[in-house]
Amino acid sequence: MKAIGIALAAALLLGATGAAHSQAYPYKPLRIIIPFGAGGAQDIVARSFNVELANALGQPVIVDNRPGAGGVVGTVAAAKSTPDGYTLLLAGVSHQINGFLYAKPPYNPLQDFTPLSYVGSTGYVLLVPAALPVKSVAELIRHAKSRPGELNYASAGVGSAIHLSMAYLASLAGIDMLHVPLKSGADVLIELIAARTQATTVPINVARPYAQEQRLRMLAVTGPRRSKFLPHLPTVAESGIPGYEFESWLGLLGPAGMPRNAVERIDSEMARLLQSPAILERLNRQGVESATLTSAQFAERLGKEQSRWADIVKRSGVKLN
Template sequence: MTFFERTMLIGAAIFALGTGTSHVQAADSYPDRPIKIVVPYSPGGFTDILARQMSKQLSDKFSQPVVVENKPGAGTIIGAEAVARAKPDGYTLLMAVTTTLSSNPHLFSKLPYKISDFKPVALTGLTPFVLVANPSVPANNVRELIELAKKEPGKLSAATLGNGSSTHLVLSMLRGATGAEILDVPYKGASPALSDLVAGHVDLFFDAITTSLPHIQAGRLKPIAITSEKRSEAAPSIPTFREEGTPEMLAYSWYGLLAPAGTSDAITEKLNKAVNEALASPEIQEKFRTEGAESHPMSAKAFGELIEEHSRTWGKVIKDLNIQLD
């Protein structure tokens, strides 16, 4: 071996040792400045609410500001792309949803990000969808709604969070399962969709029960059915689609934190532990129970497996319904 070759090997070893040490030091001191959570929707929806709950919990645990930045649009693609390109240091995170990694890769042949651009951090929640209607809609259950939709095809309209969003796919599931023709009206976020639904500008919306429940309780909206296996503890009077004779309508949306690929295991494990501790707290457990969401603390690895499982489920739905957005 020449002197030059020996020098290169020694230099590479020193660099690797130094890099490993710096990663450990970075994890030990993490976080030493504010963390940003990017939400790929407008303020007001469940994803935004959940991110803000997590930001408060993490701020308390880390004694550092954790701020939420909303980047809505293009079915979470805009927000996801921003995080995919961020520095993998644990200071920019994405509050991802089912759409981001479990359905978009099946809907678009070209995305500005890849699944491998992200590293799972922690599952923050699961929620079924509740189909809510403006009180003026002359249907009070699934059977009446389908009969109405078939009697006047295209007259009923449903808000969604844009092409390829979970709400769009669940609406497509309903149309595919029942043959009902319901007009899809895309919005940039749940908050403006709910506002227009309450105002009567659209007729229906597949929403997270968390954000719809106050409107249901106040009589501003009426529930039709929920996509869970069993009735929600938060709203036990709402029947499931299965009870209503449409068992195909079983669907959940996941919410979770992702980091850019390349973020160190030590940092993601630190974040995972902090999130799971927050989810296990009596305050979060009670809030989730009363609002119809479910919390399931798990490892980052298990969260990654859940993303893949949902990807297979939604991929089959998308393929069966022949949905392609580019």
């Protein structure tokens, strides 16, 4: 009788477990890992839609900041999580960059993840101090070529997006500029306003408040097309460096092997939310231009961009241990 009781209890337990997994997705809270600290761009973007996503899914959606190693700590945590649809990652361009920066890559940007929802993109603005005698990208190139190795550009650290965007620009333009790595984007602006550095790029949402700053001059945007936020600025490509394009993206990923029903649910709900005027306004404040891509189209975009990011990192000459 005792053996029968144990067998019956085991059967009931297995049945309960199976029933839980057969419930419609989602049946418990979700979390979105942000691989950077609170208050940063990705954190703000995640919080611009997590409440509405929770309402749509009928479960809480928790924003979980996991900063460290330029985004690697949180990204690896997401990659190693159970692929059941309850742990997501709001990734950005560093997701792909980090796959090429390290001698031993900590993860594979494509194979270790499931693309879910493309949120949007944001470009950068090429800035110089007003004291520098240049008013266009072409003039900056001529000025730098006449003074090889004398001009410098600042970034928020070795391997940062700002660093790579400027190293890529210098490589395509054939100019020799010294890289000055600083601790943060705020430090970069301080040095630029003081004219102690001669050029940099900053995200569009960071640059916009400085549009009327008399000590800075905006030369161009780095994206493939003019920005709706600063439409008067040309692109770097149309200003003298054909083929130049540097744009960050934001999107939701999950670990590899997520169930199809979870992928489709996140994809469809996010597509609907990204039509919301309230959410679009929040994204606009962060300089994010949204676009409607299915999860399959998002995956295709990431795949196509891999070789370009590999080339950009290679041109920078950066390789981290």
